[in-house]
Amino acid sequence: xxxxxxxxxxxxxxxxxxxxxxxxxxxxxxxxxxxxxxxxxxxxxxxxxxxxxxxxxxxxxxxxxxxxxxxxxxxxxxxxxxxxxxxxxxxxxxxxxxxxxxxxxxxxxxxxxxxxxxxxxxxxxxxxxxxxxxxxxxxxxxxxxxxxxxxxxxxxxxxxxxxxxxxxxxxxxxxxxxxxxxxxxxxxxxxxxxxxxxxxxxxxxxxxxxxxxxxxxxxxxxxxxxxxxxxxxxxxxxxxxxxxxxxxxxxxxxxxxxxxxxxxxxxxxxxxxx
Numbered sequence: 001x002x003x004x005x006x007x008x009x010x011x012x013x014x015x016x017x018x019x020x021x022x023x024x025x026x027x028x029x030x031x032x033x034x035x036x037x038x039x040x041x042x043x044x045x046x047x048x049x050x051x052x053x054x055x056x057x058x059x060x061x062x063x064x065x066x067x068x069x070x071x072x073x074x075x076x077x078x079x080x081x082x083x084x085x086x087x088x089x090x091x092x093x094x095x096x097x098x099x100x101x102x103x104x105x106x107x108x109x110x111x112x113x114x115x116x117x118x119x120x121x122x123x124x125x126x127x128x129x130x131x132x133x134x135x136x137x138x139x140x141x142x143x144x145x146x147x148x149x150x151x152x153x154x155x156x157x158x159x160x161x162x163x164x165x166x167x168x169x170x171x172x173x174x175x176x177x178x179x180x181x182x183x184x185x186x187x188x189x190x191x192x193x194x195x196x197x198x199x200x201x202x203x204x205x206x207x208x209x210x211x212x213x214x215x216x217x218x219x220x221x222x223x224x225x226x227x228x229x230x231x232x233x234x235x236x237x238x239x240x241x242x243x244x245x246x247x248x249x250x251x252x253x254x255x256x257x258x259x260x261x262x263x264x265x266x267x268x269x270x271x272x273x274x
Contacts, residue, residue: 012036021095022068025066036057038053083109083113093105102122103121106120110209112224116248125257142202143244145197159173160183169228170207170213185204187202213228222242
């Protein structure tokens with residue numbers, strides 16, 4: 001059993017997804033069996049929580065041990081993990097913070113994207129990492145399994161991205177548009193196999209859903225992307241989560257943290273069909 005305390009008004013589902021990955025994996029089953037208690041009372045529905053509410057989860061040992069991430073590297077300053085698909089970045093942080101209260105949340109990764117995330121383990125490391133991300137001193141490369149054919153083997157694409165907050169989407173335009181921000185996405189085709197192309201993606205700007213939306217815009221959608229991709233083809237291949245991996249991380253840090261610059265960290269996940 002794990003007891004967590006709600007910090008603000010939100011639905012039980014949202015609270016669960018952001019705080020306890022294992023419970024979010026088995027959400028439907030837990031509700032059906034009423035294996036969640038709110039303020040001591042069993043619930044089988046997605047009720048509205050209030051700040052201060054107690055939420056207790058009763059998972060089997062097997063459910064509780066389902067991995068949401070794997071540790072890749074740790075020292076006294078940094079922790080790097082390999083996040084599973086279907087896990088909110090916030091839930092990864094919540095678990096790490098329960099283990100170590102000094103853990104600091106630095107950046108997000110989409111729920112259905114696998115791969116590397118870095119956390120700071122003290123304030124000085126946090127300041128260094130936040131500065132590095134802000135000034136684009138962190139090199140992140142992604143691997144994506146895509147449908148269609150890229151026009152070139154490698155290219156650097158420029159476009160304009162506009163958020164549609166109402167529908168939780170972004171839209172891509174070839175020309176400058178009011179309310180849209182410039183994006184730059186670089187790709188290199190790694191290999192091609194029939195209808196699929198695997199590409200390595202380097203972000204020169206880091207905007208919401210940039211990779212997914214930009215690749216779809218050039219008619220090379222990521223396999224399994226149910227928001228921007230090819231729904232018919234996704235159903236054909238039985239994939240409902242994007243085949244996208246935050247594959248490598250490399251840092252350019254100053255001062256006492258410069259020792260990290262010599263390392264390249266790599267995810268154990270591959271952008272491939274399940």
